[in-house]
Amino acid sequence: MSRKTSGIVAALTAAAIGAVGFLAFQASANIPGKATATGSPGSSPSASASGSAGSPAHQRKNPRALPAESGTGERVVYALGERRVWLVAEGGKPERTFAVVPSTVSPAAGSYAVSSRSGSVTGSDGVRIEHVVRFTSVDNVVIGFSSAVDGTTATPDPTLKTGGVRMKRGDGNAMxxxxxVGTKVVVVP
Structure with missing residues (x-):
């Protein structure tokens, strides 16, 4: 092998080792409880509403407890990363909490208000739904809470832009x- 060829091979080998090392670092940064580049244990810049191991639900001692930075007063709290909703009474005590199945389009963290409600309609995914409580829209997709009339809580088709945050029928009745209309809705990451 010529010197030029062996120099290229050495450079490619070094690049490959560097790439593997970088990927190993990225993978280790997403291990729950391990400090990451952001400095917070178990957090991940890529943690999303998927409820991944780095999400806030896995960091809190009691994931059913109301998130600390979720506002005050009577409100609905929707934690995207935890896929959970709390119905919070006037005094700040949660009356009910339950798991939800998020839509394919999610609202940004912030404070909203219930803008409209419908007793029974067909959802953007074609499913008959009831007890629809709408509070915002994102890119012309209306976001709201609802229950499927048939009681299912299937994960939505990821190829469709849907805004229905689905819950079990009993939870939908409580919602x-x-x-x-006018009730505060606080969305937290």
Missing amino acids: WRFAT
Whole structure:
């Protein structure tokens, strides 16, 4: 092998080792409880509403407890990363909490208000839904809470742009009674 060829081989080998080392670092940064580049244990810049191991639900001692930075007063709290909703009474005590199945389009963290409600309609995914509580829209996709009339809580088709945050029918009934037009909705990461 010529010197030029062996120099190229050495350079490619060094690049490959560097790439593997970088990928190993990235993988280790996403291990729950391990400090990451952001400096917070178990957090990941890429953690999303998927409820991944680096999400806040896995960091808190009691994932059913109301998130600390979720506002005050009577409100609905929707934690994207935890896929959970709390119905919080006037005094700040949660009346009910339950798991939800997020839509393919999610709202940004922030404070909203219930803007409209419908007793029974067809969802953007074609499923008959009831107790629809809408609070915002993102890129012309209306975002709201609802229950499928048939009781299913299937994960939405990722190829469709849907805004329905689905819950079990009993939870949907509780949401319907609690969240009237004007009720505050706080979305947290």
